[in-house]
Amino acid sequence: MSNRAIIQSDNAPQAIGTYSQAVKVGSTVYLSGQIPLVPATMTLVEGDFSAQVVQVFENLSAVCEAAGGSLQQIVKLNIYLTDLSHFATVNEIMARYFQQPYPARAAIGVAQLPKDAAVEMDGVLVTA
Numbered sequence: 822m823s824n825r826a827i828i829q830s831d832n833a834p835q836a837i838g839t840y841s842q843a844v845k846v847g848s849t850v851y852l853s854g855q856i857p858l859v860p861a862t863m864t865l866v867e868g869d870f871s872a873q874v875v876q877v878f879e880n881l882s883a884v885c886e887a888a889g890g891s892l893q894q895i896v897k898l899n900i901y902l903t904d905l906s907h908f909a910t911v912n913e914i915m916a917r918y919f920q921q922p923y924p925a926r927a928a929i930g931v932a933q934l935p936k937d938a939a940v941e942m943d944g945v946l947v948t949a
Contacts, residue, residue: 830887833880834858837935842884848949850888854901855880856938870907870939874914877942882918890948895924898944905930907939 828843828850836842836853843852857866857876860883866876882892900911908928915923924944934941 828884828888830883832860832883832887834860834863837863843888843946845888845948848947850885850890850946850948852881852884852895852944852946854941854943855884856935856941858936858938865936865938871910871914873938873940874911877940878914878918881942881944885946888946888948890946892918893920894948895919895944895946898924898926898942900926900928901931901934901941902928903931903934903939911940 824847826845827841828845830842833842833855840853843850845851855877857873858864858880859866859876860880866872878892881895885891885894902908902911905928911928
């Protein structure tokens with residue numbers, strides 16, 4: 822595929838498996854899941870659930886910027902939570918990072934996430 826580009830940012834956690842942080846095809850960017858890893862240490866951010874959500878949005882933002890876009894250009898966001906009772910907190914923090922029109926979104930309850938994170942997010946971004 823000649824119009825495919827691998828997106829990589831040093832300001833987001835490095836891939837911990839066989840995947841890329843994001844792949845850009847034309848003007849569409851497919852963002853891999855981000856958990857609340859601090860890029861410099863590759864360890865989970867310290868603090869409560871809110872701190873984890875903020876770190877995930879910061880990680881996603883760094884990858885969006887490396888792709889030539891921003892969080893505002895995400896058209897689809899998937900949120901994975903190990904405890905769906907935290908969804909109100911996600912909404913509150915998401916309002917700090919996004920303005921209307923908001924992206925399409927799914928919230929999915931899962932049994933476990935990598936590194937025992939409480940939240941993971943992935944999405945699709947359109948840069949043009």
